[in-house]
Amino acid sequence: MKLTATILPIKVGRYSVALNKEDAAEIGVVEGDRVRIARRGRSVSASVQIATGLIARGKIGVYQDVAEELEIGEGGEVEVYPVSRPVSVELIRKKLEGKKFTRDELREIIEDIVENNLTEVELTAFVLANYLVGMDFDEIEWMTRAMIDTGETIEFDKGIVVDKHSIGGVPGNKVSLIIVPTVASAGLLIPKTASRAITSASGTADTMEVLANVNLSVSEIKEITEEVGGVIAWGGATNIAPADDRIIRVEYPLSIDPRPQLLASVMAKKGAIGARHVAIDIPVGNGAKLPNVAEGRKLAGEFVELGRRLNLNVSCAITNGSQPIGRTVGPALEAREALKLMEDRQGSSSLLEKSLGIAGMIFEMAGLTSSGYEMAKELFMNGKSLEKFRQIVEAQGGDGNVKSDDIRLGEERYVIESKFEGAVVDVINSRIVKIARLAGAPKDKGAGVYIHKKRGEVVKPGEPLITIYAEKGWKLNNAVEFAVENPPVIVSGMILERYPSFKYV
Numbered sequence: 001m002k003l004t005a006t007i008l009p010i011k012v013g014r015y016s017v018a019l020n021k022e023d024a025a026e027i028g029v030v031e032g033d034r035v036r037i038a039r040r041g042r043s044v045s046a047s048v049q050i051a052t053g054l055i056a057r058g059k060i061g062v063y064q065d066v067a068e069e070l071e072i073g074e075g076g077e078v079e080v081y082p083v084s085r086p087v088s089v090e091l092i093r094k095k096l097e098g099k100k101f102t103r104d105e106l107r108e109i110i111e112d113i114v115e116n117n118l119t120e121v122e123l124t125a126f127v128l129a130n131y132l133v134g135m136d137f138d139e140i141e142w143m144t145r146a147m148i149d150t151g152e153t154i155e156f157d158k159g160i161v162v163d164k165h166s167i168g169g170v171p172g173n174k175v176s177l178i179i180v181p182t183v184a185s186a187g188l189l190i191p192k193t194a195s196r197a198i199t200s201a202s203g204t205a206d207t208m209e210v211l212a213n214v215n216l217s218v219s220e221i222k223e224i225t226e227e228v229g230g231v232i233a234w235g236g237a238t239n240i241a242p243a244d245d246r247i248i249r250v251e252y253p254l255s256i257d258p259r260p261q262l263l264a265s266v267m268a269k270k271g272a273i274g275a276r277h278v279a280i281d282i283p284v285g286n287g288a289k290l291p292n293v294a295e296g297r298k299l300a301g302e303f304v305e306l307g308r309r310l311n312l313n314v315s316c317a318i319t320n321g322s323q324p325i326g327r328t329v330g331p332a333l334e335a336r337e338a339l340k341l342m343e344d345r346q347g348s349s350s351l352l353e354k355s356l357g358i359a360g361m362i363f364e365m366a367g368l369t370s371s372g373y374e375m376a377k378e379l380f381m382n383g384k385s386l387e388k389f390r391q392i393v394e395a396q397g398g399d400g401n402v403k404s405d406d407i408r409l410g411e412e413r414y415v416i417e418s419k420f421e422g423a424v425v426d427v428i429n430s431r432i433v434k435i436a437r438l439a440g441a442p443k444d445k446g447a448g449v450y451i452h453k454k455r456g457e458v459v460k461p462g463e464p465l466i467t468i469y470a471e472k473g474w475k476l477n478n479a480v481e482f483a484v485e486n487p488p489v490i491v492s493g494m495i496l497e498r499y500p501s502f503k504y505v
Protein backbone atom coordinates (compact mmCIF):
# COMPACT_ATOMS: atom_id res chain seq x y z
CA MET A 1 0.00 0.00 0.00
CA LYS A 2 1.30 3.48 -0.87
CA LEU A 3 1.14 6.07 1.93
CA THR A 4 2.31 9.66 2.29
CA ALA A 5 4.77 10.43 5.07
CA THR A 6 4.10 12.80 7.94
CA ILE A 7 7.44 13.20 9.68
CA LEU A 8 7.25 12.85 13.47
CA PRO A 9 10.39 14.70 14.56
CA ILE A 10 11.12 12.43 17.51
CA LYS A 11 13.89 9.87 17.90
CA VAL A 12 12.52 6.79 19.60
CA GLY A 13 15.65 4.63 19.40
CA ARG A 14 14.04 2.00 17.16
CA TYR A 15 12.19 1.76 13.87
CA SER A 16 8.58 2.64 14.42
CA VAL A 17 5.73 4.14 12.39
CA ALA A 18 2.20 5.32 13.18
CA LEU A 19 -0.80 4.32 11.08
CA ASN A 20 -4.43 5.20 10.88
CA LYS A 21 -6.58 2.34 12.19
CA GLU A 22 -8.33 1.75 8.88
CA ASP A 23 -5.14 1.73 6.84
CA ALA A 24 -3.65 -0.69 9.37
CA ALA A 25 -6.68 -2.96 8.98
CA GLU A 26 -6.33 -2.83 5.22
CA ILE A 27 -2.66 -3.78 5.40
CA GLY A 28 -3.65 -6.49 7.89
CA VAL A 29 -1.63 -5.42 10.93
CA VAL A 30 -2.45 -4.47 14.51
CA GLU A 31 -0.56 -2.45 17.13
CA GLY A 32 2.91 -3.94 17.72
CA ASP A 33 3.03 -5.87 14.42
CA ARG A 34 5.73 -5.20 11.86
CA VAL A 35 5.54 -3.59 8.50
CA ARG A 36 8.21 -3.13 5.90
CA ILE A 37 8.66 0.47 4.79
CA ALA A 38 10.25 0.78 1.38
CA ARG A 39 11.43 3.83 -0.52
CA ARG A 40 13.69 4.05 -3.55
CA GLY A 41 14.95 0.50 -3.32
CA ARG A 42 15.74 0.61 0.40
CA SER A 43 13.62 -0.67 3.24
CA VAL A 44 13.44 -1.24 6.98
CA SER A 45 11.16 -3.25 9.16
CA ALA A 46 9.30 -1.10 11.70
CA SER A 47 6.82 -1.73 14.46
CA VAL A 48 3.33 -0.32 14.11
CA GLN A 49 1.56 2.12 16.39
CA ILE A 50 -2.09 2.93 15.82
CA ALA A 51 -2.62 6.68 16.06
CA THR A 52 -5.95 7.35 14.35
CA GLY A 53 -6.48 10.88 15.74
CA LEU A 54 -3.02 11.98 14.73
CA ILE A 55 -2.64 10.24 11.38
CA ALA A 56 -5.28 10.67 8.65
CA ARG A 57 -6.11 7.95 6.12
CA GLY A 58 -3.55 7.65 3.41
CA LYS A 59 -0.83 9.03 5.68
CA ILE A 60 1.86 7.36 7.71
CA GLY A 61 3.60 8.87 10.74
CA VAL A 62 7.32 8.29 10.27
CA TYR A 63 9.52 8.75 13.32
CA GLN A 64 12.90 10.38 12.85
CA ASP A 65 14.83 7.08 13.06
CA VAL A 66 13.07 5.63 10.00
CA ALA A 67 13.00 9.02 8.23
CA GLU A 68 16.78 9.32 8.52
CA GLU A 69 17.51 5.73 7.55
CA LEU A 70 15.40 5.90 4.37
CA GLU A 71 15.87 9.63 3.73
CA ILE A 72 12.16 10.33 3.77
CA GLY A 73 10.98 13.95 3.83
CA GLU A 74 7.57 15.42 4.68
CA GLY A 75 5.06 14.31 2.04
CA GLY A 76 7.37 11.62 0.65
CA GLU A 77 5.70 8.49 -0.70
CA VAL A 78 6.48 5.13 0.83
CA GLU A 79 5.40 1.60 0.15
CA VAL A 80 4.10 -0.28 3.20
CA TYR A 81 3.47 -4.00 3.46
CA PRO A 82 3.13 -6.46 6.32
CA VAL A 83 6.00 -8.76 7.26
CA SER A 84 5.71 -11.96 9.11
CA ARG A 85 7.37 -12.50 12.43
CA PRO A 86 11.04 -13.37 12.17
CA VAL A 87 11.98 -16.98 12.85
CA SER A 88 13.99 -15.64 15.79
CA VAL A 89 10.79 -15.26 17.78
CA GLU A 90 10.17 -19.00 17.54
CA LEU A 91 13.78 -19.62 18.53
CA ILE A 92 13.46 -17.40 21.60
CA ARG A 93 10.41 -19.37 22.61
CA LYS A 94 12.46 -22.53 22.29
CA LYS A 95 14.98 -21.13 24.81
CA LEU A 96 12.16 -20.17 27.14
CA GLU A 97 11.17 -23.83 27.07
CA GLY A 98 14.65 -24.72 28.32
CA LYS A 99 16.25 -25.95 25.07
CA LYS A 100 19.68 -25.30 23.60
CA PHE A 101 20.35 -22.96 20.66
CA THR A 102 22.37 -24.15 17.67
CA ARG A 103 25.17 -22.04 16.17
CA ASP A 104 22.98 -21.04 13.22
CA GLU A 105 20.04 -20.16 15.42
CA LEU A 106 22.15 -17.79 17.49
CA ARG A 107 23.51 -16.23 14.34
CA GLU A 108 19.92 -15.73 13.10
CA ILE A 109 18.86 -14.05 16.35
CA ILE A 110 21.90 -11.77 16.54
CA GLU A 111 21.42 -10.78 12.88
CA ASP A 112 17.79 -9.93 13.59
CA ILE A 113 18.85 -7.84 16.58
CA VAL A 114 21.38 -5.95 14.48
CA GLU A 115 18.86 -5.39 11.68
CA ASN A 116 16.26 -4.10 14.16
CA ASN A 117 13.87 -6.89 13.23
CA LEU A 118 12.90 -7.69 16.81
CA THR A 119 10.48 -5.59 18.82
CA GLU A 120 11.44 -4.52 22.29
CA VAL A 121 9.17 -7.18 23.78
CA GLU A 122 10.87 -9.92 21.74
CA LEU A 123 14.32 -8.65 22.61
CA THR A 124 13.36 -8.50 26.27
CA ALA A 125 12.11 -12.08 26.02
CA PHE A 126 15.52 -13.09 24.61
CA VAL A 127 17.34 -11.45 27.52
CA LEU A 128 14.96 -12.97 30.06
CA ALA A 129 15.21 -16.41 28.49
CA ASN A 130 18.99 -16.24 28.87
CA TYR A 131 18.57 -14.98 32.41
CA LEU A 132 16.19 -17.75 33.44
CA VAL A 133 17.41 -20.71 31.37
CA GLY A 134 21.06 -19.79 30.77
CA MET A 135 23.38 -21.04 28.03
CA ASP A 136 26.11 -23.62 27.91
CA PHE A 137 29.62 -22.77 26.81
CA ASP A 138 29.14 -23.58 23.15
CA GLU A 139 26.16 -21.28 23.00
CA ILE A 140 28.07 -18.48 24.70
CA GLU A 141 30.95 -18.86 22.24
CA TRP A 142 28.58 -18.92 19.24
CA MET A 143 26.74 -15.84 20.49
CA THR A 144 30.01 -13.99 21.03
CA ARG A 145 31.28 -14.89 17.56
CA ALA A 146 27.96 -13.89 16.00
CA MET A 147 28.18 -10.54 17.80
CA ILE A 148 31.70 -9.96 16.48
CA ASP A 149 30.90 -11.09 12.93
CA THR A 150 27.79 -8.92 12.55
CA GLY A 151 29.82 -5.75 13.18
CA GLU A 152 33.03 -4.04 12.15
CA THR A 153 36.41 -5.13 13.44
CA ILE A 154 39.74 -3.35 13.81
CA GLU A 155 43.18 -4.60 12.89
CA PHE A 156 46.30 -2.78 13.94
CA ASP A 157 49.37 -3.11 11.74
CA LYS A 158 51.82 -2.86 14.60
CA GLY A 159 51.99 -2.71 18.38
CA ILE A 160 50.65 -4.87 21.18
CA VAL A 161 46.89 -4.47 21.55
CA VAL A 162 45.57 -4.92 25.08
CA ASP A 163 42.31 -4.09 26.81
CA LYS A 164 40.48 -4.06 30.10
CA HIS A 165 36.85 -4.40 30.98
CA SER A 166 34.78 -4.60 34.10
CA ILE A 167 31.66 -6.68 34.49
CA GLY A 168 30.31 -3.61 36.30
CA GLY A 169 27.93 -3.70 39.22
CA VAL A 170 29.87 -1.58 41.65
CA PRO A 171 29.04 2.13 41.87
CA GLY A 172 31.76 4.69 41.25
CA ASN A 173 33.91 2.36 39.15
CA LYS A 174 35.71 5.09 37.20
CA VAL A 175 38.98 3.11 37.09
CA SER A 176 39.10 2.91 33.28
CA LEU A 177 39.79 6.65 33.13
CA ILE A 178 43.02 6.00 35.00
CA ILE A 179 43.92 2.56 33.64
CA VAL A 180 43.66 3.42 29.92
CA PRO A 181 46.11 6.37 29.96
CA THR A 182 48.50 4.55 32.31
CA VAL A 183 48.60 1.55 29.99
CA ALA A 184 48.91 3.73 26.87
CA SER A 185 51.73 5.72 28.46
CA ALA A 186 53.78 2.50 28.52
CA GLY A 187 53.53 2.20 24.73
CA LEU A 188 50.78 -0.43 24.56
CA LEU A 189 47.69 0.10 22.38
CA ILE A 190 44.41 0.18 24.28
CA PRO A 191 41.43 0.99 22.01
CA LYS A 192 38.86 0.73 24.78
CA THR A 193 35.17 0.74 24.10
CA ALA A 194 32.86 0.93 27.09
CA SER A 195 29.15 0.72 27.56
CA ARG A 196 26.94 3.25 29.24
CA ALA A 197 25.41 2.46 32.63
CA ILE A 198 23.73 -0.92 32.84
CA THR A 199 23.06 -1.42 36.55
CA SER A 200 25.03 1.56 37.87
CA ALA A 201 24.46 5.31 37.80
CA SER A 202 27.29 5.99 35.38
CA GLY A 203 29.04 3.68 32.94
CA THR A 204 32.54 4.49 31.75
CA ALA A 205 31.12 5.94 28.51
CA ASP A 206 28.83 8.27 30.51
CA THR A 207 31.73 9.40 32.69
CA MET A 208 34.20 9.95 29.84
CA GLU A 209 31.54 11.90 27.94
CA VAL A 210 31.79 14.66 30.55
CA LEU A 211 35.26 15.44 29.19
CA ALA A 212 35.32 14.32 25.57
CA ASN A 213 33.35 13.01 22.64
CA VAL A 214 32.76 9.28 23.08
CA ASN A 215 30.77 8.80 19.88
CA LEU A 216 33.65 7.64 17.74
CA SER A 217 33.56 5.60 14.58
CA VAL A 218 35.72 2.53 14.09
CA SER A 219 38.16 4.46 11.92
CA GLU A 220 38.43 7.25 14.50
CA ILE A 221 39.13 4.70 17.25
CA LYS A 222 41.88 3.20 15.12
CA GLU A 223 43.38 6.57 14.17
CA ILE A 224 43.38 7.98 17.71
CA THR A 225 44.82 4.77 19.16
CA GLU A 226 47.61 4.79 16.61
CA GLU A 227 48.27 8.44 17.38
CA VAL A 228 48.15 8.56 21.20
CA GLY A 229 47.96 4.91 22.27
CA GLY A 230 44.41 4.73 23.58
CA VAL A 231 40.79 5.87 23.48
CA ILE A 232 37.77 5.59 25.73
CA ALA A 233 34.80 5.39 23.37
CA TRP A 234 31.17 4.38 23.69
CA GLY A 235 30.69 0.95 22.13
CA GLY A 236 27.11 1.83 21.18
CA ALA A 237 28.20 4.57 18.80
CA THR A 238 30.49 2.28 16.86
CA ASN A 239 29.63 -0.57 14.65
CA ILE A 240 31.72 -2.85 16.87
CA ALA A 241 29.50 -5.73 18.04
CA PRO A 242 26.39 -3.61 17.31
CA ALA A 243 24.03 -6.17 18.86
CA ASP A 244 25.54 -5.41 22.25
CA ASP A 245 24.16 -1.94 22.74
CA ARG A 246 20.67 -2.96 21.57
CA ILE A 247 20.66 -5.73 24.16
CA ILE A 248 21.99 -3.40 26.86
CA ARG A 249 19.14 -0.99 26.13
CA VAL A 250 16.58 -3.54 27.31
CA GLU A 251 18.76 -4.70 30.22
CA TYR A 252 19.07 -1.18 31.65
CA PRO A 253 15.46 -0.65 32.77
CA LEU A 254 15.42 -4.12 34.33
CA SER A 255 18.84 -3.67 35.96
CA ILE A 256 19.75 -7.22 35.00
CA ASP A 257 22.76 -8.55 33.16
CA PRO A 258 22.38 -12.31 32.49
CA ARG A 259 25.64 -14.25 32.62
CA PRO A 260 25.71 -15.37 28.97
CA GLN A 261 24.99 -11.82 27.88
CA LEU A 262 27.61 -10.38 30.15
CA LEU A 263 30.32 -12.75 28.91
CA ALA A 264 29.44 -12.23 25.25
CA SER A 265 28.99 -8.47 25.63
CA VAL A 266 32.43 -7.97 27.11
CA MET A 267 34.35 -10.49 25.02
CA ALA A 268 32.76 -9.58 21.67
CA LYS A 269 34.08 -6.05 22.07
CA LYS A 270 37.55 -7.36 22.92
CA GLY A 271 37.58 -9.86 20.08
CA ALA A 272 36.47 -7.23 17.56
CA ILE A 273 39.37 -4.90 18.28
CA GLY A 274 41.87 -7.74 18.07
CA ALA A 275 43.09 -7.52 21.69
CA ARG A 276 45.86 -9.98 22.56
CA HIS A 277 45.76 -9.54 26.34
CA VAL A 278 42.63 -8.66 28.27
CA ALA A 279 42.21 -7.92 31.98
CA ILE A 280 38.73 -8.40 33.39
CA ASP A 281 37.66 -6.72 36.61
CA ILE A 282 35.14 -8.83 38.55
CA PRO A 283 33.81 -6.91 41.54
CA VAL A 284 32.31 -9.20 44.19
CA GLY A 285 30.57 -8.68 47.50
CA ASN A 286 27.26 -7.70 48.97
CA GLY A 287 25.32 -5.68 46.41
CA ALA A 288 27.72 -6.41 43.52
CA LYS A 289 26.79 -8.61 40.53
CA LEU A 290 28.43 -11.57 42.28
CA PRO A 291 28.15 -12.16 46.03
CA ASN A 292 31.57 -13.56 46.93
CA VAL A 293 35.05 -14.54 45.79
CA ALA A 294 34.03 -18.14 45.09
CA GLU A 295 31.40 -16.97 42.59
CA GLY A 296 33.91 -14.48 41.18
CA ARG A 297 36.37 -17.28 40.62
CA LYS A 298 33.75 -19.28 38.73
CA LEU A 299 33.01 -16.41 36.38
CA ALA A 300 36.75 -15.73 36.01
CA GLY A 301 37.16 -19.34 34.85
CA GLU A 302 34.43 -18.76 32.27
CA PHE A 303 36.09 -15.59 30.97
CA VAL A 304 39.41 -17.38 30.65
CA GLU A 305 37.76 -20.29 28.82
CA LEU A 306 35.87 -17.99 26.46
CA GLY A 307 39.16 -16.15 25.87
CA ARG A 308 40.87 -19.44 25.05
CA ARG A 309 38.18 -20.29 22.52
CA LEU A 310 38.51 -16.85 20.91
CA ASN A 311 42.29 -16.85 21.09
CA LEU A 312 42.55 -14.01 23.63
CA ASN A 313 44.79 -14.17 26.66
CA VAL A 314 42.51 -13.32 29.60
CA SER A 315 43.33 -12.66 33.27
CA CYS A 316 40.77 -11.61 35.83
CA ALA A 317 41.05 -9.45 38.92
CA ILE A 318 38.46 -10.39 41.50
CA THR A 319 37.95 -7.07 43.26
CA ASN A 320 36.16 -5.74 46.30
CA GLY A 321 32.74 -4.58 45.14
CA SER A 322 30.99 -4.44 48.48
CA GLN A 323 31.00 -0.65 48.61
CA PRO A 324 31.49 2.07 46.00
CA ILE A 325 34.94 2.67 44.48
CA GLY A 326 36.28 6.05 45.54
CA ARG A 327 33.87 8.61 46.96
CA THR A 328 31.81 9.67 43.97
CA VAL A 329 28.95 8.24 41.92
CA GLY A 330 27.52 9.98 38.84
CA PRO A 331 29.17 11.14 35.58
CA ALA A 332 30.58 14.60 36.42
CA LEU A 333 31.48 13.69 40.00
CA GLU A 334 33.30 10.58 38.81
CA ALA A 335 35.15 12.34 35.98
CA ARG A 336 36.23 14.94 38.49
CA GLU A 337 37.45 12.40 41.03
CA ALA A 338 39.44 10.46 38.42
CA LEU A 339 41.06 13.60 37.02
CA LYS A 340 41.79 14.98 40.48
CA LEU A 341 43.45 11.73 41.48
CA MET A 342 45.78 12.04 38.50
CA GLU A 343 46.43 15.76 39.17
CA ASP A 344 47.17 15.28 42.88
CA ARG A 345 48.77 11.83 42.43
CA GLN A 346 46.92 10.76 45.52
CA GLY A 347 43.34 10.32 46.71
CA SER A 348 40.94 7.52 47.51
CA SER A 349 42.97 4.39 48.08
CA SER A 350 40.26 2.06 46.72
CA LEU A 351 40.36 3.97 43.44
CA LEU A 352 44.12 4.31 43.22
CA GLU A 353 45.05 0.77 44.28
CA LYS A 354 42.47 -0.82 42.02
CA SER A 355 43.46 1.24 38.97
CA LEU A 356 47.18 0.63 39.37
CA GLY A 357 46.64 -3.03 40.23
CA ILE A 358 44.74 -3.69 37.00
CA ALA A 359 47.12 -1.58 34.86
CA GLY A 360 49.95 -3.60 36.41
CA MET A 361 48.26 -6.88 35.53
CA ILE A 362 48.13 -5.79 31.90
CA PHE A 363 51.84 -4.91 31.93
CA GLU A 364 52.67 -8.38 33.24
CA MET A 365 50.41 -10.10 30.70
CA ALA A 366 52.01 -8.17 27.86
CA GLY A 367 55.42 -9.28 29.12
CA LEU A 368 56.71 -5.76 29.90
CA THR A 369 57.68 -6.52 33.49
CA SER A 370 57.24 -8.99 36.31
CA SER A 371 56.33 -6.24 38.79
CA GLY A 372 53.37 -4.61 37.08
CA TYR A 373 52.00 -2.73 40.06
CA GLU A 374 55.31 -0.95 40.66
CA MET A 375 55.57 -0.06 36.99
CA ALA A 376 52.03 1.36 36.96
CA LYS A 377 52.70 3.31 40.13
CA GLU A 378 55.83 4.85 38.69
CA LEU A 379 54.03 5.98 35.53
CA PHE A 380 51.21 7.37 37.63
CA MET A 381 53.49 9.18 40.08
CA ASN A 382 55.66 10.62 37.29
CA GLY A 383 52.57 12.28 35.85
CA LYS A 384 52.63 10.10 32.73
CA SER A 385 49.08 8.88 33.33
CA LEU A 386 47.78 12.46 33.53
CA GLU A 387 49.77 13.60 30.51
CA LYS A 388 48.45 10.69 28.45
CA PHE A 389 44.91 11.23 29.70
CA ARG A 390 45.07 14.86 28.52
CA GLN A 391 46.27 13.70 25.09
CA ILE A 392 43.42 11.21 24.86
CA VAL A 393 40.81 13.82 25.89
CA GLU A 394 42.20 16.25 23.32
CA ALA A 395 42.29 13.60 20.57
CA GLN A 396 38.64 12.84 21.33
CA GLY A 397 37.70 16.48 20.82
CA GLY A 398 37.74 17.57 24.47
CA ASP A 399 39.77 20.25 26.23
CA GLY A 400 43.16 18.71 26.97
CA ASN A 401 43.89 21.39 29.55
CA VAL A 402 40.75 20.82 31.58
CA LYS A 403 41.26 20.89 35.36
CA SER A 404 39.21 18.81 37.74
CA ASP A 405 37.85 21.98 39.35
CA ASP A 406 36.45 23.13 35.99
CA ILE A 407 34.04 20.20 35.87
CA ARG A 408 30.55 21.46 36.57
CA LEU A 409 28.49 19.63 39.18
CA GLY A 410 24.72 19.87 39.69
CA GLU A 411 23.71 23.11 41.42
CA GLU A 412 20.92 21.51 43.44
CA ARG A 413 22.48 19.91 46.49
CA TYR A 414 21.42 18.30 49.74
CA VAL A 415 23.63 17.06 52.55
CA ILE A 416 22.54 14.12 54.69
CA GLU A 417 24.16 14.28 58.09
CA SER A 418 24.70 11.57 60.65
CA LYS A 419 22.41 11.61 63.64
CA PHE A 420 24.75 9.27 65.45
CA GLU A 421 28.29 8.92 66.65
CA GLY A 422 30.00 5.76 65.55
CA ALA A 423 31.83 4.02 62.75
CA VAL A 424 30.39 3.38 59.31
CA VAL A 425 29.61 -0.33 59.04
CA ASP A 426 28.13 -0.37 55.55
CA VAL A 427 27.68 1.70 52.41
CA ILE A 428 24.85 0.05 50.52
CA ASN A 429 25.59 -0.04 46.78
CA SER A 430 22.02 -0.45 45.58
CA ARG A 431 20.82 2.54 47.60
CA ILE A 432 23.66 4.76 46.44
CA VAL A 433 22.82 3.85 42.84
CA LYS A 434 19.11 4.43 43.33
CA ILE A 435 19.73 7.84 44.91
CA ALA A 436 22.08 8.87 42.10
CA ARG A 437 19.63 7.67 39.45
CA LEU A 438 16.70 9.44 41.12
CA ALA A 439 18.83 12.59 41.21
CA GLY A 440 19.13 12.32 37.41
CA ALA A 441 22.29 10.30 36.71
CA PRO A 442 23.50 9.22 34.24
CA LYS A 443 21.44 11.42 31.89
CA ASP A 444 21.98 14.59 33.91
CA LYS A 445 25.77 14.64 33.99
CA GLY A 446 25.97 16.83 37.10
CA ALA A 447 23.77 14.51 39.18
CA GLY A 448 25.11 11.98 41.65
CA VAL A 449 26.29 11.29 45.16
CA TYR A 450 29.42 12.25 47.05
CA ILE A 451 30.14 9.79 49.87
CA HIS A 452 31.84 11.55 52.76
CA LYS A 453 32.18 8.51 54.99
CA LYS A 454 32.96 4.99 53.92
CA ARG A 455 33.20 1.74 55.83
CA GLY A 456 35.35 1.93 58.96
CA GLU A 457 35.42 5.73 59.08
CA VAL A 458 34.34 7.44 62.28
CA VAL A 459 31.55 9.96 62.24
CA LYS A 460 30.12 12.42 64.77
CA PRO A 461 26.54 13.65 64.98
CA GLY A 462 25.98 16.47 62.47
CA GLU A 463 28.83 15.41 60.19
CA PRO A 464 27.91 14.84 56.52
CA LEU A 465 27.46 11.26 55.32
CA ILE A 466 26.55 11.98 51.71
CA THR A 467 25.89 14.99 49.50
CA ILE A 468 23.33 14.51 46.76
CA TYR A 469 23.82 16.56 43.57
CA ALA A 470 21.14 17.18 40.96
CA GLU A 471 20.50 19.51 38.04
CA LYS A 472 16.76 19.74 38.69
CA GLY A 473 15.06 20.53 41.98
CA TRP A 474 12.30 17.95 41.60
CA LYS A 475 14.79 15.17 40.96
CA LEU A 476 16.78 16.24 44.01
CA ASN A 477 13.59 16.05 46.11
CA ASN A 478 12.86 12.51 44.90
CA ALA A 479 16.40 11.42 45.67
CA VAL A 480 16.38 13.01 49.12
CA GLU A 481 13.03 11.45 49.98
CA PHE A 482 14.35 8.00 49.08
CA ALA A 483 17.66 8.56 50.88
CA VAL A 484 15.97 9.61 54.10
CA GLU A 485 13.75 6.54 54.06
CA ASN A 486 16.57 4.23 52.96
CA PRO A 487 19.87 5.39 54.43
CA PRO A 488 22.76 4.35 52.19
CA VAL A 489 25.46 4.85 54.82
CA ILE A 490 24.94 2.79 57.95
CA VAL A 491 26.60 3.95 61.16
CA SER A 492 27.15 1.43 63.96
CA GLY A 493 24.70 1.88 66.75
CA MET A 494 21.91 2.78 64.35
CA ILE A 495 18.77 0.75 64.73
CA LEU A 496 18.56 -1.10 61.44
CA GLU A 497 14.95 -1.98 61.50
CA ARG A 498 11.84 -1.74 63.65
CA TYR A 499 9.33 -4.50 63.34
CA PRO A 500 6.35 -4.35 62.70
CA SER A 501 6.77 -0.78 61.47
CA PHE A 502 9.56 -1.92 59.08
CA LYS A 503 11.31 1.36 58.73
CA TYR A 504 14.81 2.65 59.10
CA VAL A 505 15.14 5.37 61.71
Ligand SMILES: O=P(O)(O)OC[C@H]1O[C@H](OP(=O)(O)O)[C@H](O)[C@@H]1O
Pocket residue numbers: 164165166167168169170173175176193194195196197198199200201202203204205257
Ligand atom coordinates in the same frame (compact mmCIF):
# COMPACT_ATOMS: atom_id res chain seq x y z
O1 LIG B 1 28.02 -1.14 36.57
P1 LIG B 1 27.20 -1.38 35.34
O2 LIG B 1 26.46 -0.13 34.93
O3 LIG B 1 26.32 -2.58 35.43
O4 LIG B 1 28.27 -1.79 34.22
C1 LIG B 1 28.62 -1.10 33.10
C2 LIG B 1 30.05 -0.63 33.11
O5 LIG B 1 30.98 -1.68 33.27
C3 LIG B 1 31.94 -1.67 32.24
O6 LIG B 1 32.98 -0.84 32.63
P2 LIG B 1 34.39 -0.57 31.89
O7 LIG B 1 34.09 -0.17 30.50
O8 LIG B 1 35.23 -1.78 31.97
O9 LIG B 1 35.03 0.57 32.65
C4 LIG B 1 31.12 -1.17 31.09
O10 LIG B 1 31.80 -0.74 29.97
C5 LIG B 1 30.30 -0.09 31.72
O11 LIG B 1 30.91 1.15 31.73
Ligand SMILES: Nc1ccnc(=O)[nH]1
Pocket residue numbers: 166167168194195198257261262263265266
Ligand atom coordinates in the same frame (compact mmCIF):
# COMPACT_ATOMS: atom_id res chain seq x y z
N1 LIG C 1 27.10 -6.68 29.96
C1 LIG C 1 28.15 -5.86 30.19
C2 LIG C 1 28.64 -5.66 31.46
C3 LIG C 1 29.69 -4.79 31.61
N2 LIG C 1 30.19 -4.19 30.54
C4 LIG C 1 29.69 -4.40 29.32
O1 LIG C 1 30.16 -3.81 28.32
N3 LIG C 1 28.68 -5.24 29.15
